Amino acid sequence: MRNSIISPKAIIGTNVHIGNFSTIENDVVIGDNSWIGSNVNILSGTRIGENCQIHSGAVLGGIPQDLKYKGEYTLLEIGNNTIIREFVTINKGTASKGKTIIGDSTLIMANTHIGHDCLIGNNCIIGFNVGIAGEVIMRDWANISGLSAIHQFSLIGEHAMISGMSRIVKDVPPYVLASREPLSYCGLNTIGLKRRGFEVNKISELKDIYRIIFQEKRNTTHALNLIEENFQRTIERDNVLNFIKESKRGIIKGNID
Template sequence: MKQPLAYVHPESQVADNVVIEPFVTVDKDVVIGEGTRIGSNATILPGTRIGKNCRIFPGAVIGAVPQDLKFKGEYTTVEIGDNTTIRECVTVNRGTIARGKTVIGSNCLIMAYVHIAHDCIVGNNVILVNSTQLAGEVTVDDWAIIGGMSAIHQFVRVGTHVMISGGSLVRKDVPPFIKAGREPLSYVGINSIGLRRRNYNNDKIREIQDIYRYIYQKGLNTTQAIEIIEAEMAATPERDEILLFVKDSKRGIIRGYFPD
């Protein structure tokens, strides 16, 4: 259903049951899947791909060109999965030559005034709380929750099942399964509540806690901690995910917790 006061470019591909409210702009080279609703005054620009059953709230701008001086007009996209909600005044920029696309997964909640810059990769079931700002080429893995008014430095990666405190400045990579808070941003424990909600049992949570004791609480450097974990702890998907994340970190991981 398209309101007569909306503009939908004839070269866009919009499913028949998409609801487009008044004063929406849907430009050329846009694809919108079945069951999606586009709120009034939203702007959907070229290169945008929106999945099924998404909700785009008023004032959102999806697919604008990157705010990046290396962008030279190359063809890039924004890709949004199914069942994702994008609230008021969110801005999502297209990719650059670096990755070619900006991606938001399925079942995400992107709250009001969030900015997702060029070449970001946001996984599935992610929550970005109001006014969170992602700089270019940030990666946020599945099930992460980033508190409101947080700022994520370019190239940072946030691991799966992470919870980051509101108002955080995230300058380093945040490994999976943990909570992070304080300033500078630090490890403050395992995201045990979130893990239980996602059916991790107590034995698995204890295993994850033991891994992070070596990394953060035994006075070891990262290399020493990894060597001991590999030597003394049985290989499991969670152990290997943590070790691979730490080994692959380009910016280094956040620091441990040091009480005042």
């Protein structure tokens, strides 16, 4: 910990490594067995769980880059077993939601920025140089490939996979693979679903659901009604229906050949 600055008001768990030239301000909590690299800045209002890795150059809990922020007390909360790589910046919340949240077992690769009041779920992967604007919601197991940019207030569904260099300005429904420009539905995230134990019949069910959503010629509301009438109620079916019903930005377009 040579030349590191650690506030006596910070709460540091047991067996925590802190590298050289790092700064840990007051009102910071770091859980047991976490590893903090060199030249890391962990600012007031940051909460880090157990068994986390924070690599060199990261800045956590920075002031929101939002002109509406007036210095109110807000937080950044990071779950357990999460890895934050080099030069990642994550801002704390504003009065809008009060906190930015990063879930458990999530990997955030180098040079990524996550804006104020974002909610990143568990087991997510965020590639290198991804820019995530304020108040984005990214649900569990979502995967954003490198060099992508996500518009503020966007919603990314669980188990969705988005290809690299994507421009995300519409909501991305759960379980899908999204690619191309403009960003479009290109099928299911089949490989990811299989890795997580989804059975073949469940994957087929989801394919049939999305075929109706993106091929229905009338409108999305009619497609949702068809799904409710023709598919048994399951967790996955309801996740898709509820996501689309709750979308405020509208979902990505279909690209079914």
